[in-house]
Amino acid sequence: MTIESLPGSSGYLGASERKLTYFSNSYVLGLTLVAGIGGLLFGYDTGVISGALLYIRDEFEVVNQSSFLQETIVSMALVGAIIGAAAGGWVNDVYGRKKATLLADVVFAIGSIVMAAAPDPYVLIFGRLLVGLGVGVASVTAPMYIAEAAPTEIRGGLVSTNVLMITGGQFLSYLVNLAFTEVPGTWRWMLGVSGVPAAIQFSLMLFLPESPRWLYMKKEKSQAIVVLSKIYDPYRLEEEIDQLAAALEEERQRKNAVRYSDVFRSEEIRLAFLAGAGLQAFQQFTGINTVMYYSPTIVQMAGFSSNQLALLLSLIVALMNAAGTVVGIYLIDHFGRRKLALSSLSGVIVSLALLSAAFFLESSSSTNGFYGWIAVLGLALYIAFFSPGMGPVPWTVNSEIYPQSYRGICGGMSATVNWVSNLIVAQSFLSIADAVGTGATFLILAGIAVLAFAFVALFVPETKGLTFEEVEQIWREKARSSGYGSEALLVAGDLS
Template sequence: MTTESGAGGSGVGANGRKITYFSNSFVLALALVAGFGGLLFGYDTGVISGALLYIRDDFPAVNQSSFLQETIVSMALVGAIIGAAVGGWINDAYGRKRATLIADVVFILGSFGMAAAPDPYVLIFGRFLVGLGVGTASVTAPMYIAEASPSEIRGGLVSTNVLMITGGQFLSYLVNLAFTKVRGTWRWMLGVAAVPAVIQFVLMLFLPESPRWLYIKKDKSEAIVVLSKIYDPFRLEEEIGYLDSALEEEELLRKNAVSYWDVFRIKEVRLAFLAGAGLQAFQQFIGINTVMYYSPTIVQMAGFSSNRLALLLSLIVALMNAIGTVLGIYLIDNYGRRKLALSSLSGVIVSLILLSVAFIMQSPNGDYGWVAVFGLALYIAFFAPGMGPVPWTVNTEIYSQSYRGICGGMSATVNWISNLIVAQSFLSTADAVGTGPTFLILAGIAVVAFVFVMVYVPETKGLSFEEVENIWKERARSSGSSKEPLLTPSPL
């Protein structure tokens, strides 16, 4: 092994040289190009929050209906749920590269459809197509990066995809501000989304397929050529040994075709999936996309009525999100996934309580408006380095090769379903019980998430895929009984 066993990977290669995020330009370039999938994800998340302000002005029916506003926002999530579910299968059957190219094409079509929409219903269909592309990309990008990354820096490289998500959100707010005075404001905002998809499609044509997928599914020699660009000769031999073991397992499983039911039937796979899917669900239920989809609306609720000012304040929130993710890239491989998530959740709980108090105490003259804006910024400052990248990183690490596509797709689907529930219900819940109590509900969910991570999520920092797989096998054996618990508590 070139790293220490357990959660304390040293980040030092076999030749004694420290492996860092910038050690290998080939791997970094691959991560950045693949991360354009995250950019699509982030841009779409952020741009609709600003575009919605102007869509309401153009379509009176939208302005008069909170449900229609929620549907315009959340229809992309419906598409993403389907895209993520199908994306896992596409990744396993056709590879990470082809899945990325397919996602780009669908996203481009959806962007053009939104820009040309003559009514809210065509706009909603365009949002659905964009969602299909984003959902597929959300499965593919982190998986592709993880499979081409040395274990010592895998967390940071996978978090590059999350940085691209937050960068896309920040870019969307800049675009929103740029087009506030342009005729056809929201059409430009939504249509520009096609640009990063076109760029990724072109660049992706020059990148190789995932070496792990190639080795196990298609061509060993081609896979070794790719691996030789990532690892030194000693480490290359070791990685090929791991892949040979994974190939033997794959060939055994081919005799009994891998199915979605196996995820729940085979105990170690079930344990891994429930931990990964739980992280993805809690990432959404603690309210991140409530903040990102509706931040301009929340700012206006806090007493700032100007569309431009609302967008400017939301831009600051998005910038903090991107900066926090950069910090997460450093911390995730040095501090660890589990500790980072727990620290992040602690701050999220405090900031959501602050937001709740600000809105409960709000007066007609907006005395507590700046407190609400500060609460939004504080929320992002704690969420971005931890609960932003950790769920996506952990979900690329905890599944065996044979189930990585299926489980990754199912877990991403859980994320998008949770995202849809939150996006579709936030405004309605705020109308029913008030904005302050709504944030208090999210704070309660964050407390449950903290307990979940503390009890069920293992540390995967610095471990090889095979070492992580052994964690679940050991848990499955240690908890074996006639009445099997779905999850086994993680040691502190």
């Protein structure tokens, strides 16, 4: 059964007897790729510091002698991202997705210049804070902008393109790291180059429209219809406008503007936020950015002392991350969000257990190198399982589970949860590894992955193939505890 034959789901495809693909509309694809540069900035920033840190330690002895200072250099960008994500929801709702993106680009570019010119570790930390602010705003804005411009049938894949840009940015950062290993001022080039994609996105974004859903809700109907007419064929356009009109009418009936506290007053919004924020937290607490921030360090912990070899092996890990995300783009609209997350977490649990075992055995063995290669294999398997599922699923689900009037606020709050979780993991990984050992640290992450599996199974519904309005109905039915209406929608979204 295909989506177009499902009653109660978006059955627009049958009207034209055509199947939408990711390349059906070059205009939508262009919007997605330009907005996705925000993901590229996100990925580059998370990846580049892992290699730059090796050379920052060489230049500043105070950094080399302090694990806390190393963690602070890494995690100060996360502090900025927390602030940026928290404010980003409000900026998106008030000023729109386009202006939010432009603001993120300006702040990120300034931060990259400050980092490249930093005379000491403390100015560098300030630069990291600035780029974090830009990344935080972009992490809220990019998936929201893409989701609101994407047809329902391919929304998951297009939003996941933003995650592909994140992983692509991480891979690019490792290439840049390798390219500048023999250049004077190594880490300054690594960090300074990050301003280039921000400038490119700023220039391109000036020529792109605002999100049509945001325009319509702000009563700029004529502008919204112009944008929608470039996204949908005439047969589909009328349906989309009708849905927006219904959503606008529902928003008019609300007594006051949505506030942060309102998220916790409504049972259905609480349930949606629990699912979205929980996914974002578990994405980080299962260790992905521990791997991406510290993969060269982990490789050296496994017994490979050369900076160049550590970066090369980390480059392979980053390439696998990007390749896995491409697989995820296909699977997320065919296999479904929930199934993909559960399958991904199953593999993550196994690979983290393997990593833990490798480090335990390496510490008690006289065999040089063997268990180090087992650790590298564990890293590769971890990425192979994580990247198609728990990489894109949290961002995709969060872009589609909230009502229009709550989308900015809840999206920002959920992204903030992601960055706070990211900060906790990044700031504590080396210290925990020093205290209890690397093997025990990965074992802890494996235990968290087990909890994440249970959370997804219990609290995250399937949203594949559903319109925004149908997803809202899931939460209404769950809040009423009847289960009948939501079950029908869950089944509809789960068929292919």
